[in-house]
Amino acid sequence: MKEELQQYLYKAFGNYPPYATNNINLDYSIGGQVHIRFELGGELLKNGTRERVAQASQRAVTLFKEAFPEPENKIWVLIYEYSGILINETPNFLCQQFPAEVFAAFYNQVERVYECVGNVYELGKEHNEGNNCKIIIGKVKVKDIKYQHILEAIANSEMGFEPAIDSRVYFIDPKTDRIFRMYDDRGCFVESNSADKIRELYQRRNDWIIDYHRPEIDKYFQQFPC
Template identity: 30%
Template sequence: MQLNNFMREHYHNLQLRLPLFYSWDIGIRFELGVNWKSEYDYPNNPYVLGCYNRAITLFEAIHTLNDEIFVVMDIHDVKNNRNLKRKLKNFPRYVNKSLLLKLKHEALPYIFPEDNEDGKLITHRFTLQCKTSDLNYMPLLKAICNQDLGLKPRISHSVYFININRKTIFQVYDDRGCDLLATSPAAIKDIYKKHNDWILDYDRAEIDKVFNRT
């Protein structure tokens, strides 16, 4: 299955761009990083370990090892940049090299047109279809959490995990939190219940409305 076909069938009119949660009616926004302290200026401090634990726990709650998934990475760059391959150097760390032959590339108009008045920017979308078991997801999630923490390795590109079987979209946007979308409340109500304490309080009222109707 192609990503575009999947999106048209299950997430019609949804554009993969930040912030996902505010662009779809059925979703949960979770808080990852909590209880930050100024003295946490070293790797693997309690704040960082808490971020990792929540991101990995939620990912594993959504994806079984046999699920078919799309891993989508958006790289925003200037047009005709010859250094694009160098910016993808981290991708092979997280999947078997043989799978990279299936990696698909699409050059898209910059997905934040309001910030591209001079037209110099473009979005490169890389998509890999694989099984969850093919993905070294733990270090990948940690690298995404690291992007604003001054830690390495880090990935500052937008990465989306789309579960073909469960029809969910999961994105860790940075150490602060992550979004989970679904095509129906029933599809993720188990996660809503089990990890209710992790829901971002700012959006809790709207999230509760969705799941308390079912």
């Protein structure tokens, strides 16, 4: 299962060091050539409040539904769980958001995941021996994922609320070549290998784009107009 996903990532999104190298064993290397970074919690809502978590969760769910509109589509789920968590993560919460029989068939192994040193990924070097990380990979229908719960738990991760998860979770649709990742209450990424494949989201949710990154993001869609 891991090999199948790895082959797809290389084929669909390529290998462009040092950023989107798309090697599952390289930290934060999964991504497309085109991305949109959306703001979820916003600047007006105070950190550590239920209101901020609610807005972040609601926006994330909306973007997820629009990124993956077909409930019968089978999408890849790629999860990274490091041994040293930063928060009081709710035990076994994440695995419970998938049907038990489906999750039981997921790839689930502790492996070495390597970091970027400068602008080069160097595997096995003395100064970069990597970290143990549980890599979980599965393919599941959109309708069978309790993604609302997952996204809310990610929004809770630094807010002190439960349930909370500190895992990094990628959702990847091989039919549309779209990648979705929410990093916390602040924001999420929607990525692809083509501006046209996520242009509708760019247009529909343009007012949610993070202003600081807007010049870079706008350039993708102005460079490749319809």
